[in-house]
Amino acid sequence: MRYKKPAGKKAGFFVFRVWVKPNKPTRLAGKPFALDRVFYHRRLRCLVLVKLTLGKFKERYREQMHLYCNYAREHWTLPGENPPVGLILCSSKGEALARYALEGLPNKVMAAEYRVVLPDEKLLVAEIEKTRHLLETQKIITGK
Numbered sequence: 254m255r256y257k258k259p260a261g262k263k264a265g266f267f268v269f270r271v272w273v274k275p276n277k278p279t280r281l282a283g284k285p286f287a288l289d290r291v292f293y294h295r296r297l298r299c300l301v302l303v304k305l306t307l308g309k310f311k312e313r314y315r316e317q318m319h320l321y322c323n324y325a326r327e328h329w330t331l332p333g334e335n336p337p338v339g340l341i342l343c344s345s346k347g348e349a350l351a352r353y354a355l356e357g358l359p360n361k362v363m364a365a366e367y368r369v370v371l372p373d374e375k376l377l378v379a380e381i382e383k384t385r386h387l388l389e390t391q392k393i394i395t396g397k
Contacts, residue, residue, distance in 0.1 A: 281324055288321055297370055300325050300337035310343045310350045318354040326357065338367055344381050351377035 280286060290303040302321050304314060318339035325337040339354030351374040355364040 281320055286321070286324070287317075291325075294338075294370075297335055297338070297367060298333070299335040299367075300329060301371075302337055302339045304339070304341045306341070306343045307345065308343065309345045309348065310341065310352065314341050314343070315352070315354060319356060322354055322357045335363070338371070340377075342377065342381055344385050349378045349381035349385065351375075351381065 287304070288302050289305040292301040292303065293299075294301050302318065302325055304318060304321075306314065318341055322337050322339045330337060336358055338358075341350075341352045341354065343350040343352075353368070353371065353374065355367055358364045358367065
């Protein structure tokens, strides 16, 4: 892992961007490990694993994120850090979705604390829709 300077403050969400580059391709459950971004949340003291997808949400994304969070907890989490949280961001024409993967947390109290500190899913959906509209307007992506 390589830590970069703080990415900034947005909606009270302090993060350090972390770039994870394994020496060889990483496989998990026999498939390539496919995370798009990994951040470190300073206030929660945990990794935030992000999966970005163009298209509708599929149940397998949640299952994959659960595997990724378990892997990160076992291999990347340092002593004194909290368990990682997953974030799945999906965008398709006319629909956006943001979903946290908090199932792997040790208790409901910790999951509730994470929900209070992390940006609301509705705020994230609004940002996805705004960004998608901007990209479609500039013809960077098509309206698929």
